[in-house]
Amino acid sequence: xxxxxxxxxxxxPAIAGCDDPEKPGNTDTSGxxxxxxxxxxxxxxxxxxxxxxxxxxxxxxAKPAPDLLIDLGGTLDLFILQTGAGLNGFYLQxxxxxxxxxxxxxxxxxxxxxxxxxxxxxxxxxxxxWIYRSADEHYAKIRIVSTFSEARTPxxxxxxxxxxxxxxxxxxxxxxx
Numbered sequence: 001x002x003x004x005x006x007x008x009x010x011x012x013p014a015i016a017g018c019d020d021p022e023k024p025g026n027t028d029t030s031g032x033x034x035x036x037x038x039x040x041x042x043x044x045x046x047x048x049x050x051x052x053x054x055x056x057x058x059x060x061x062a063k064p065a066p067d068l069l070i071d072l073g074g075t076l077d078l079f080i081l082q083t084g085a086g087l088n089g090f091y092l093q094x095x096x097x098x099x100x101x102x103x104x105x106x107x108x109x110x111x112x113x114x115x116x117x118x119x120x121x122x123x124x125x126x127x128x129x130w131i132y133r134s135a136d137e138h139y140a141k142i143r144i145v146s147t148f149s150e151a152r153t154p155x156x157x158x159x160x161x162x163x164x165x166x167x168x169x170x171x172x173x174x175x176x177x
Contacts, residue, residue: 029055029165029166029167029168030163030164030165030166031055031163032145032161032162032163033050033057033161033162033164034159034160034161034162035048035049035050035057035068035069035070035159035160036048036070036157036158036159036160037069037070037071037072037155037157037158037159038157039155040059044061046059046060046061047059047060047069048060048066049066049067049068049069049070050066050067050068050164051064051065051066051067052067052132052134052140052164052166053067053138053166053168055166067083067132067134067140068081068082068083068132068142069081069082069083070082070124070158070159070160071158072149072156072158073122073123076149076150076151076156077149078123079122079123079124079147079149079158080120080121080122080123081120081121081122081124081130081142081160082119082120082121083132083134087117087135088118088119088133089117089119089132089133089134089135090117090118090119090120090121090122090130090131090132091112091114091115091116091117091118091130091131091133092118092121092129092130093105093109093112093130093131093141094128094129095125095127095128096127096128096129097127098127099126099127099145101127102126102127102128102129102143102144103143103163105129106129106141106143106163109129109141110173110174111172111173111174112131112172114131114133114172121142124144124147124160125144125147126144126145126146126147127143127144128143128144129141129142129143129144130142130144131172136170137170138166138167138168138170139166139170139171139172139174140164140165140166140167141164141165141174142162142163142164143162143163143164144160144161144162145161145162145163146160146161147159147160147161148160
């Protein structure tokens, strides 16, 4: 019994120190995520967006703030991705006729050439590939998988699912998948 107790004590620090991939600080640089425009709070309203560096959904009030937030541009079929970085951070790499072609273009995109950055990703539609630039000059490529909206009170609902690859080294070259 005493020996078992000692073994457990020796193993506990090793087990407790293991990283959980769902927790902040993980090293995920790609995945698929869904964000929506639901507002939370009572006096300080906030939305939940996505932060590439932490690979997490985060509050628009958080530090670091989300890189991407989704909203509607006045109608139920006009989706907009926006950033809180205060800079032009979006480039439409391409629009494709179907999911297979969009996925192939996304996977093959290694070193995009960006000619001009836009303030928003607008309009956002399935089977598009976007390049995102953060305020600290890090990049992500994004493939829009799906969008969904519906009329709701007091605010129309918007949802966007996207596949992403983040480039943490600050270059505009994406590693092979």
